[in-house]
Amino acid sequence: MTRPEYSSDMTTQVIFSSELQRVTGVRETNVEAEDYRSLVSEITDRYKELMATDIMDMSVAINGEIITEPMLEKISPGSEVHFLYRIEGG
Amino acid sequence: MSEAQDFKYIGQRTIRPDGHDKVTGRANYAADLTLPGMIWGKILRSPHAHAVINSIDTSKAEEDPEVFAVMTHADIPNQTASGVQNILAKDKVFYHGHAVAAVAAVTESAAERALGLIEVDYKILKPVMSIDEAISNDSPLLHDDLFTKGMAEDPAVPSNISSRNELSKGDLEVGFAEAEVIVEREFRTATVHQGYIEPHACTVRYDEDGQSMIWCSTQGHFAVRATTASMLGIEQTNLNVIASEIGGGFGGKLPIYLEPVALVLSKKSGRPIKMQMDRNEVFMASGPGSATRNWVKIGAKKDGTITAMKAKLCYEAGWAPGSSPLGPACMTVFTPYDVDHQYVEGYEVVVNKARCAAYRAPGAPQSEYACEMVINELADELGIDPIDLRLKNVAKEGTQTMYGPKLKAVGLVECLEAAKSSEQYKTALKDNQGRGVASGFWFNVGGESSVVINMNEDGTGTIVEGSPDIGGSRASMQMMAAEELQMPVEAFSAIIGDTQNLPYSNPTGGSRTTFATGMAVVEAAADVVSQLKERAAATWNVVPEHVDWKNGAAINTKGEGVLTAAEICGSAAKTGGHISGRGNISARGASPSFAVHLADIEVDPDTGKTTVLRYTAIQDAGKAIHPSYVEGQYQGGSAQGIGWALNEEYVYNEDGRLENPGFLDYRIPLASDLPMIDTIIVEVPNSFHPFGVRGIGETGIIPPLAACGTAVSKAIGIRMSELPMSPPKILKAIHDAS
Amino acid sequence: MAKTHVTTTINGDLKEFLCEPGDTLLQVLRDELGLTGTKEGCGSGDCGACSVLINDRLVCSCLVLGVETNGDVIETVEGIGDSDKLHVIQEKFLEHAALQCGICTPGLVVSTKALLEENPNPTEEEARYYLAGNLCRCTGYDKIIKAVLDAAETMRESA
Known part of the structure; x- marks a missing residue:
C-alpha cells in the first residue's frame, strides 16, 4: 500500500474497494473535484489501468449516502467517496 | 429532518384502499384476465438437467387442428437480448425444467396435449448438482467459455467457478494475533424457493400496428416492458404493460419468464394468449x-472484544453465471459488528439448477447465518450472554463498514436492548428446549420512482404510482400524501399506473417502495401544495409567498381568506387549468435496517420434530408509516426464515431431476407450524427521508436462520451447521452423537 | 370429447354449465363462470387458495370435478358478505391487516367461515390446525389468526 498522494481538508478522499485496489495499487487517494464526473476523470487519469466503465457501473457512497446514479452529483470539499457494488434487493 | 415529528396520519392503522377488493375476491391477479378470442399457451420443459439439444421437430404439433402456433428459441426476434436463453433454451438445456419450446392452442388442456407432439432429440450430459461437484477438477463444464472473473491473474482454463469477490478492512493477522479464543466452522444451506402462492401468469395481445399489451404479475412492469420489447425488437411506446395485483414475489417476480414467449405466440397466432x-x-x-x-x-x-472476522463464501448461481447474490453476501456478512479487522472472499459457481433469482435480502440470510452461528458459539466459549457479546461489538453510527462507507445513525443497539428486556428473553426454558438470538443487516435500496397526483374537481386526489403493491404499500402512499397535504387519508385513492401512464419506475424490491416511492409521493404532494398556493394567491391577487398551507387549505397571510383544496380545485379552470403534481425521482439515502430475533424451539428427541414455542422479531423501521404492515413484514420475514431454517429444501435425484416441486413436499410453514410472532418496532429515523423511513421488507428474513439454528443446537446439545435442520437431519445428529 | 350438462346452485343463483369430464370445479368457476375470486395456487390440494364450500363442506375446488357437482349447493368467496356490507370475517381481516399480497385471502375467508360454523369458539390451536390447509407466504399467520379469533368473538356476541 502506498500513501495517499495528497492530504488536505479541502480535497475529497476517495477510498477504493479491495477489488479496485488491485488496479489502483492504493487503498485511498485525495482528489480535488467539484462533481462526480470530474472525480472519475481525475482518478482514471491518475490510475491508467482503471477504466471509467469499471466504476461508472458501480454505486457510490458520498459521506455515507448511497447514490445509485451519481453522474451529476456535486461533491463538497472534505467529502469521503466510496465505490460499491450495485445492490439490488428482492 | 427534525428529531421528533408530530404526525397526523402517519403511524395510524388505516384500512388499506385495496382491501375491500381483496377480501371479496374482486381483486384481479395475473391469471384473472380473459380477453375475447383468447387461446392458451404452454411451455415444453426439459426432462434432463444437462443436455445438448440435437434437434427439435415441431411439425406434428403444427399440424394439430387445435394448435394455433408453435415456437422455439429460433422464433425470438432478438437472439442476443439479455436473458434470452433462459426464456427458451438455444442449443443446450441447463436444468430440469428449462424451457425448450412453446405452443398456443384452443384450450389449456389442448396446449398441454400438443406439447407431447414436439420431438426433441437430446444428448444427455452428466449434471453438476452441488458446489462440491462444481469445483472438483473432474467436473463436467456447464460453459466451456467460462473463465473465473476477479482472479489476480486471468485463468488459463475454463471452469464452473464464475467469479471471485473480496472485501477487507484492517489486518487479519494483527486481529487474530490479539485473539484469545477463536471459533471457526463451516455451514451449508440448501436451495430454497420464495414460495409465493400465485404462480407466474400473463395475458397478452400482440397488435400488428398499434399497442401491444401485457397483463401480468410482476414486481416491475417497466422491466417487463424493457425486456420484452428488446426480445421482440419493438419500440417501448408500442407495448403497454399493466401490472395486475400480485400474489407474492419476494424477489422471485423480478425475472421475466413467460411474457416474451406469450407475445411471440400471440403474434404468430393472431390471438390473445394466456399463459400460467x-x-x-x-x-x-x-x-x-x-x-x-x-x-x-x-x-x-x-472480555468479549472481537478482534478479527474472516469468511469464505461460496454461492450457487444456478446455470447462469452472475445470477447469485454473492456481492451483497460479502458486503453484509459482518456488518452488525464494529470490528477493525475483517476479511471476506467469495466465489460463485454454476450448477445444473434453475437460474437463481433474488430472494428477500438476496445473499444476506446465508452469509449472516454463518456469522451469527459462530458469534453464538463464541458467546458460549467465552461464557458471555449472546446479546451482551453483540452489544460489546455492536455496529453503530460511525462504524466503518467493510464494504465502504461509515454507518449513519442506525438502530442495532436499540434492537439488542429491546431483545434483552423482552418478555421472551426472560422466559425460562425446559428440557429439550433451546433459545437462539441473531442479528440481521440489510442495506435497503433507493432507485427510480415516478408518481403523479392528479387533483380532482372536488379537491380529492388520485395518486398514480409506478411500484406494484405487493403488501399494502398503497395505504402508505395515501398516508404520506395526506400528511404532506394535511388532508384526510380518504381524500386520496392510490393506483398502480401502467407503463403508459408514468415514466419508468424501478421494480418493487430492495425494501425500496415505502422509502423511495414514498419520497416521490411527498415530492408530488409538495408540488400539488405549491400549485394550490399559487392558485389561491392568484385568486386573492397576492404573491404565493403570502399564502400558507394549513389543514388542507390555503390561508391568506396578508389579509382575510381561506380557500380549501376543494374550492381551489373546483375553480382551477379559471386560474390556469387543472392541477397535478409530479415526483419523478432517483432516490438517494436509503439507509440500513438492523434486526434482532429470538427463537425458542423444542425438539422431540425421539422424532427430531421441532416446535417453535416463542418468537420475537425486533427491527428498526426508521419510522413506521403503517405499523400493522410493518409488523406484518417482520412476521412474514420471520416465517420465511423459519421455513428456510427448519424445513425447506430442493431435493434432486442422481440425474439432477427435482423431486419435490410441490407444496406437499417442499413444505413451507403452515398456520399450525408457528406460534404468534411478537414484534417490537424500533424507530431510529433515517435522516435522508422526509418522514425518517428506512426500508423494512427484507431484513426480517435474515436472523431466523441462526436464531433457529442456535435454538435447535441448544435444545439437543449438539452444534448443527447444515440447513434445513429438518427432523431426519436432527435425528441423525442425535443418533451419531449417542 | 362430449361435454356434460351440470346444474348447480352457486352463491344462491341457479347455474348451468357444460364441462368436459376432466375439468375441475376450479376451472369451471374461473374459466366458464367468471368467478375468479377463487384462486389457483397449486392445483393439487396443497395450498387452499381455491377453497369453496360444497353443501356446506369445505373443499379444494381443484380436487373436485365439475361433473361431480350436479345438484350441489356451492358457495365461493363472491357469495360471502352482502354487496353493501362486508361479512364480519372480511371486516376483521382488513382491521387486523391479515393480508399482504391477498392471493390466499379468498380461500382463508371461505375456510374461516367453515371453521366458525363448525366451531364458533375455537382456541388459537384449533384455528391454526383448521386453517393449516390454507398457505400464506406473506404474513406468518399471526394477524390472520388474530383476525379469525376476533371475528369469532364478534360473531358470538351478535348471535
Whole structure:
C-alpha cells in the first residue's frame, strides 16, 4: 500500500474497494473535484489501468449516502467517496 | 429532518384502499384476465438437467387442428437480448425444467396435449448438482467459455467457478494475533424457493400496428416492458404493460419468464394468449435462492472484544453465471459488528439448477447465518450472554463498514436492548428446549420512482404510482400524501399506473417502495401544495409567498381568506387549468435496517420434530408509516426464515431431476407450524427521508436462520451447521452423537 | 370429447354449465363462470387458495370435478358478505391487516367461515390446525389468526 498522494481538508478522499485496489495499487487517494464526473476523470487519469466503465457501473457512497446514479452529483470539499457494488434487493 | 415529528396520519392503522377488493375476491391477479378470442399457451420443459439439444421437430404439433402456433428459441426476434436463453433454451438445456419450446392452442388442456407432439432429440450430459461437484477438477463444464472473473491473474482454463469477490478492512493477522479464543466452522444451506402462492401468469395481445399489451404479475412492469420489447425488437411506446395485483414475489417476480414467449405466440397466432405456470413449473423453472457453503472464523479476547472476522463464501448461481447474490453476501456478512479487522472472499459457481433469482435480502440470510452461528458459539466459549457479546461489538453510527462507507445513525443497539428486556428473553426454558438470538443487516435500496397526483374537481386526489403493491404499500402512499397535504387519508385513492401512464419506475424490491416511492409521493404532494398556493394567491391577487398551507387549505397571510383544496380545485379552470403534481425521482439515502430475533424451539428427541414455542422479531423501521404492515413484514420475514431454517429444501435425484416441486413436499410453514410472532418496532429515523423511513421488507428474513439454528443446537446439545435442520437431519445428529 | 350438462346452485343463483369430464370445479368457476375470486395456487390440494364450500363442506375446488357437482349447493368467496356490507370475517381481516399480497385471502375467508360454523369458539390451536390447509407466504399467520379469533368473538356476541 502506498500513501495517499495528497492530504488536505479541502480535497475529497476517495477510498477504493479491495477489488479496485488491485488496479489502483492504493487503498485511498485525495482528489480535488467539484462533481462526480470530474472525480472519475481525475482518478482514471491518475490510475491508467482503471477504466471509467469499471466504476461508472458501480454505486457510490458520498459521506455515507448511497447514490445509485451519481453522474451529476456535486461533491463538497472534505467529502469521503466510496465505490460499491450495485445492490439490488428482492 | 427534525428529531421528533408530530404526525397526523402517519403511524395510524388505516384500512388499506385495496382491501375491500381483496377480501371479496374482486381483486384481479395475473391469471384473472380473459380477453375475447383468447387461446392458451404452454411451455415444453426439459426432462434432463444437462443436455445438448440435437434437434427439435415441431411439425406434428403444427399440424394439430387445435394448435394455433408453435415456437422455439429460433422464433425470438432478438437472439442476443439479455436473458434470452433462459426464456427458451438455444442449443443446450441447463436444468430440469428449462424451457425448450412453446405452443398456443384452443384450450389449456389442448396446449398441454400438443406439447407431447414436439420431438426433441437430446444428448444427455452428466449434471453438476452441488458446489462440491462444481469445483472438483473432474467436473463436467456447464460453459466451456467460462473463465473465473476477479482472479489476480486471468485463468488459463475454463471452469464452473464464475467469479471471485473480496472485501477487507484492517489486518487479519494483527486481529487474530490479539485473539484469545477463536471459533471457526463451516455451514451449508440448501436451495430454497420464495414460495409465493400465485404462480407466474400473463395475458397478452400482440397488435400488428398499434399497442401491444401485457397483463401480468410482476414486481416491475417497466422491466417487463424493457425486456420484452428488446426480445421482440419493438419500440417501448408500442407495448403497454399493466401490472395486475400480485400474489407474492419476494424477489422471485423480478425475472421475466413467460411474457416474451406469450407475445411471440400471440403474434404468430393472431390471438390473445394466456399463459400460467402450474405449481411444479414454478418450483422447477423460477425462483430458487442459492445453495451455499460458507466458512467463518472469528477471534475474540476473553472480555468479549472481537478482534478479527474472516469468511469464505461460496454461492450457487444456478446455470447462469452472475445470477447469485454473492456481492451483497460479502458486503453484509459482518456488518452488525464494529470490528477493525475483517476479511471476506467469495466465489460463485454454476450448477445444473434453475437460474437463481433474488430472494428477500438476496445473499444476506446465508452469509449472516454463518456469522451469527459462530458469534453464538463464541458467546458460549467465552461464557458471555449472546446479546451482551453483540452489544460489546455492536455496529453503530460511525462504524466503518467493510464494504465502504461509515454507518449513519442506525438502530442495532436499540434492537439488542429491546431483545434483552423482552418478555421472551426472560422466559425460562425446559428440557429439550433451546433459545437462539441473531442479528440481521440489510442495506435497503433507493432507485427510480415516478408518481403523479392528479387533483380532482372536488379537491380529492388520485395518486398514480409506478411500484406494484405487493403488501399494502398503497395505504402508505395515501398516508404520506395526506400528511404532506394535511388532508384526510380518504381524500386520496392510490393506483398502480401502467407503463403508459408514468415514466419508468424501478421494480418493487430492495425494501425500496415505502422509502423511495414514498419520497416521490411527498415530492408530488409538495408540488400539488405549491400549485394550490399559487392558485389561491392568484385568486386573492397576492404573491404565493403570502399564502400558507394549513389543514388542507390555503390561508391568506396578508389579509382575510381561506380557500380549501376543494374550492381551489373546483375553480382551477379559471386560474390556469387543472392541477397535478409530479415526483419523478432517483432516490438517494436509503439507509440500513438492523434486526434482532429470538427463537425458542423444542425438539422431540425421539422424532427430531421441532416446535417453535416463542418468537420475537425486533427491527428498526426508521419510522413506521403503517405499523400493522410493518409488523406484518417482520412476521412474514420471520416465517420465511423459519421455513428456510427448519424445513425447506430442493431435493434432486442422481440425474439432477427435482423431486419435490410441490407444496406437499417442499413444505413451507403452515398456520399450525408457528406460534404468534411478537414484534417490537424500533424507530431510529433515517435522516435522508422526509418522514425518517428506512426500508423494512427484507431484513426480517435474515436472523431466523441462526436464531433457529442456535435454538435447535441448544435444545439437543449438539452444534448443527447444515440447513434445513429438518427432523431426519436432527435425528441423525442425535443418533451419531449417542 | 362430449361435454356434460351440470346444474348447480352457486352463491344462491341457479347455474348451468357444460364441462368436459376432466375439468375441475376450479376451472369451471374461473374459466366458464367468471368467478375468479377463487384462486389457483397449486392445483393439487396443497395450498387452499381455491377453497369453496360444497353443501356446506369445505373443499379444494381443484380436487373436485365439475361433473361431480350436479345438484350441489356451492358457495365461493363472491357469495360471502352482502354487496353493501362486508361479512364480519372480511371486516376483521382488513382491521387486523391479515393480508399482504391477498392471493390466499379468498380461500382463508371461505375456510374461516367453515371453521366458525363448525366451531364458533375455537382456541388459537384449533384455528391454526383448521386453517393449516390454507398457505400464506406473506404474513406468518399471526394477524390472520388474530383476525379469525376476533371475528369469532364478534360473531358470538351478535348471535
